[in-house]
Amino acid sequence: MELFERIATCTSRGKINQNSPYPPDLRGQEGVFELVRDALAGGVNPNDILTQGLMVGMNDVGRKFSKNEVFVPDLLMAAKAMTAGMDQLKPAFASGAAVHKGVFVVGTVKGDLHDIGKNLVRMMMEGAGYNVIDLGVDVAPEKFLAEVEKHPGAIIGLSALLTTTMVNMEATTKLVKEKDPKALVVVGGAPLTQEFCDKIGADAYSPDPQGIIDWLNARGCGCSCGCN
Amino acid sequence: MAMDTMTGVERTARILARKPVDRIGLFEHFWGDTLALWQEQGHIQPNQGMEDHFGFDMQGFWPFNAVARLGFEPVVVEETDETVLRRDGNGALLRTHKTHDATPEHVDFLVQDRAGWEEHIRPFLTPDRARINFEGYRAARRKAAEQGRFFFWSGVNVFELMHPVCGHQYMLMGMAVDPDWARDMVDTYARLTVDLMDILFSEEGKPDGVWFYEDMGFKGRPFISPDMYREIIQPGHRRTINHVKAMGLPVIMHSCGYVEPLVPGMIEAGIDCLQVIEVKAGMDLLRLYRDFGDRLSFMGGIDVRVLYTNDRAAIDRELSAKIPTVKGNWGYVLHSDHSIPNQVSYDSYKFFVDRGLELGRYL
Numbered sequence: 001m002e003l004f005e006r007i008a009t010c011t012s013r014g015k016i017n018q019n020s021p022y023p024p025d026l027r028g029q030e031g032v033f034e035l036v037r038d039a040l041a042g043g044v045n046p047n048d049i050l051t052q053g054l055m056v057g058m059n060d061v062g063r064k065f066s067k068n069e070v071f072v073p074d075l076l077m078a079a080k081a082m083t084a085g086m087d088q089l090k091p092a093f094a095s096g097a098a099v100h101k102g103v104f105v106v107g108t109v110k111g112d113l114h115d116i117g118k119n120l121v122r123m124m125m126e127g128a129g130y131n132v133i134d135l136g137v138d139v140a141p142e143k144f145l146a147e148v149e150k151h152p153g154a155i156i157g158l159s160a161l162l163t164t165t166m167v168n169m170e171a172t173t174k175l176v177k178e179k180d181p182k183a184l185v186v187v188g189g190a191p192l193t194q195e196f197c198d199k200i201g202a203d204a205y206s207p208d209p210q211g212i213i214d215w216l217n218a219r220g221c222g223c224s225c226g227c228n
Numbered sequence: 229m230a231m232d233t234m235t236g237v238e239r240t241a242r243i244l245a246r247k248p249v250d251r252i253g254l255f256e257h258f259w260g261d262t263l264a265l266w267q268e269q270g271h272i273q274p275n276q277g278m279e280d281h282f283g284f285d286m287q288g289f290w291p292f293n294a295v296a297r298l299g300f301e302p303v304v305v306e307e308t309d310e311t312v313l314r315r316d317g318n319g320a321l322l323r324t325h326k327t328h329d330a331t332p333e334h335v336d337f338l339v340q341d342r343a344g345w346e347e348h349i350r351p352f353l354t355p356d357r358a359r360i361n362f363e364g365y366r367a368a369r370r371k372a373a374e375q376g377r378f379f380f381w382s383g384v385n386v387f388e389l390m391h392p393v394c395g396h397q398y399m400l401m402g403m404a405v406d407p408d409w410a411r412d413m414v415d416t417y418a419r420l421t422v423d424l425m426d427i428l429f430s431e432e433g434k435p436d437g438v439w440f441y442e443d444m445g446f447k448g449r450p451f452i453s454p455d456m457y458r459e460i461i462q463p464g465h466r467r468t469i470n471h472v473k474a475m476g477l478p479v480i481m482h483s484c485g486y487v488e489p490l491v492p493g494m495i496e497a498g499i500d501c502l503q504v505i506e507v508k509a510g511m512d513l514l515r516l517y518r519d520f521g522d523r524l525s526f527m528g529g530i531d532v533r534v535l536y537t538n539d540r541a542a543i544d545r546e547l548s549a550k551i552p553t554v555k556g557n558w559g560y561v562l563h564s565d566h567s568i569p570n571q572v573s574y575d576s577y578k579f580f581v582d583r584g585l586e587l588g589r590y591l
Contacts, residue, residue, distance in 0.1 A: 014404070022405045068489065071453045073404040076397060113311070113323055113333035116396055117446065137323075137333050138311065163508075163533060164328065164569055190447040190485075191508050191533070207448050 003044065004052040007035045007085065011057025011127075012064075014077025016084045022077055036085040046092030047099060050129060054085045058127025062210035072120070079123035086126065093131075100131040105147040106157035107135030109172060112165035117189055121157055124209035128216075130155075141172040148176055148183055155216065158202070160189040170200035177201060186212050233591060235376030236285030237436055244437065244478040244500045244525050246559035252551065252588030253561030254581065255286045255527065257504075261328065262570040271574040279377065282581055285561070287375070288382035288439055289368035291361045292424050294389055294417065296352040298359060318393040319348050339394040341402065342409035349393050353416055355423035366432050378436045380480065381425070385440040386464035389417040400451060403460050414464035422471045429475070437478045439503075440468070445485025448510045457493045465497035473498055480527065484566065486510040495523055505529030507565045517554045525559030530584070532564040538576045544583055551587040562588060 009015075010032045013023050017033035032054070039049050061078040064070040092098035104125045108118045115137050126132050133151070135143055144156055156176055160166040166189060173185045186204040187197050197205035204215045233250045234242075242249045258278060266272045272281050279287050300317030307313070313323045319338030338348045365381075372379035390413045391399045403410040429435075442465075444450050444457070452461070469479050478500040486509040487494075491502065502520075505511045505528040513529030534546040554560045562584040568577055 020405070065449075068449050071449065071456070072396075072451045073400040073456065076401050077404050080401070111325070111328070113325060114331060115333055119397070138325075161331075163536065164571070190506075 003035065003039055004048065004056070006030075007032060007039070007049065007053030008057035008060065010035060011054050011081045011085065012060040012078055014061075014074060014081050016077075016081045031084065032081040033084040033088075036088050040088060040092075046089050046097045049085070050089060050098050054082050055127060055129050058082055058124065059210075059213070062124050062127070062208075062213060066208045066210040075120060075123070079127065082123075082127045101129040102131070103133060103151040103154040104130040104157055105133045105135060105144060105151065105154050106159065107139035107144065108137040108159045108161075109165055109168040110138060110140050111168055112160050112162055113137045114159070114161035114189075117161065118157075118159040121159065121188060121209045121212070124213060125157070128213045141168075141175045144172050145175050145179055148179055152180070153183075155184045155186060157212070158185065158187045160187075160191070163191040166191050166196065169202065173200050173202050184216075186215070188212065237372075237376055237378040240285050240378035240561070241436060241478070243559055243561060244480070246522075246525055246557050248558055248590070250589070250591045251585055252555050253285045253527070254282070254585060255284050255561055255563050256282070257563070257567040259328075259567050259569045262568055262572070265570040266574045269574060280375070282578075285378055286380060287368060287372040287377045288380040289361075289365050290382045291365040291428060292383050292421070293359045293361075294353070294384070294420065296349040296393065298352075298356060316392075319344075320392060320395070334395040334397075337393065337395045337398060340398045342406055342412075345393070345409065345413060350412075350416060353420050355420060355427060357427065359424055360428050362428065362432060365428060369433065369435065372436075380437045380439045381428075381435040382439045383421070383441070385421070385442045385468055385481070386414045386417045387442045387444050387461055389421075390414070396451065403452065403456055407460060410460050411463070414460060415467075418464040418467040421468050425471065434475055434477060437480060438472045439480045439482065440465075441482045443482075443484045444490060445483055445487040445506075445509060447508070448486050450485065450487050450490050452490075454489050454493055457490050458496075462493050462497050465494070465499075469498035484509065488512075488516065491516070491520060491524070495520065499524070501525040501527055501559070501561070503527035503561075503563065505565055507531040508533060511565070513550050514553055517556070521554070521557045521559065525557075525561070526554060527561035528563040528565050529554070530562070530564050530580075532566050532568065532572075535564060535568065535572045535576055535580060538571075538573050540576070540579050543576065543580055547580070547584050547587055551584060555588050555590070558590075560588065 015026045015031040017031040020031055021027055065075050089098050106122050122132050122134050148154055158169045169187055176183050176185055185202045187202045192205055194205050206212045239249050240253050243253045267274055295317035297317035302314040302316045305313045311323050311325055315321050321336040322332035323335055324332040339345050369379050472479055480501040480503055481499040482503045484506050502524055505513050531546055534542050
């Protein structure tokens, strides 16, 4: 199997490293850690490892997740495998040899302490090649705004689990759009609908993380990763 | 309006067995601040509960404490005007909101793998009498009997017992990476539940039924696959449910989120009724009734977001679209698809109950 395909497969299947017992059918085989390590040592372009290996694998698991072909444990393991590769690409990101697609600022809105959905989005967006800034939970609109000011062009991701807190998405969206009308605000969470997204002036809603990634890819993220 | 001809206990027992009744059942959950507001507004007397006021058919009590370190006083690690961060008796660091009811934020866990479980939790999960609130169970059981209400033991089953010690992420990754560890947790908690039930029921008497809370889904999907459910969780469900059924008691299982793919496995495990059928997560009461109504009773599935509108016509449409169908097999209890928050007015909820029961009458 070709190198990038192997990295993608190990990422998608959640094969972190050779010692990892998961998945059982790949026991004893090299995982993302070894494949990325050896690829870098062999002079493979870090950006190619990212875009043709890790991102392809995360895209694959994200699509399967959207179709209920895999479930949260599979997604979590894929994210761990991806991290084993991404950690080794950090020097390449610092030097510019690998580039993020953009900055994605994510958080659960004010008044809401739920974080499982938000964490899944964070992992998937990292896997899609974004530099993710996770503001955590119970995040005030002003905190999102501060990140927009620090990172012009950043995409804002708002999460909420409760009908009682999703209303706080509107305040955040308004504040961000007042500062930068072109800023993209995407929303997700159990009680949300497309109608609510439209009503508060957010740009996109998806019931799962892959939907947001597909929406951004369809817009063209303006990078050189080939997503356009 | 026709009169009720059955008590709550008679009606609910028959609904759970899908046998003829006078009307559909009635029960509800509320967010904590709803009762306070409705009392403050004068709709409900200060010392009156929702069960008494609305005439619910059921009443439950949660008698068990499954925390690992009994008697451990949670340690406040950080406190702000709005939140408080505490380390609890399971070694979990959780942040809760002071101003409203909600699931706490999972900040950190001492247990992240099998070693942590074996060191911090497993040795402490003994069937200690101190885990049981005998007095509360006795009083609630007596009150339910006086009011003719179906009295249920209320508590969590293995899925909801595991994640408080290690959080959803470590629990779900553990199921993938170290399924034997997950199975050990399931077995340990199932055994503890059964042992504690034996102690309680032998001393205080059995309830009329058992209610297990198991939040196994979220928006559009369950946390785990049906295969993983059968391999890891179902043995715990079978063990606890078989024990309860051997006593002749019916079992209601609650799950938030979209759990439709798990329902066949839950039926295999022996549940009699599925609650709460969360519409916003993708659950569809009418589809469930069509596919499983011959084997399963239902409670819930009425979109609470419609009640938020406080629009009687919209509430009527939601009830009329579902109740006449799902009452068909005698196996339905009127309940929202989650809990009633305080933005639902008292009058709206009262209308929901009155209209729902009107549609749900057989005699």
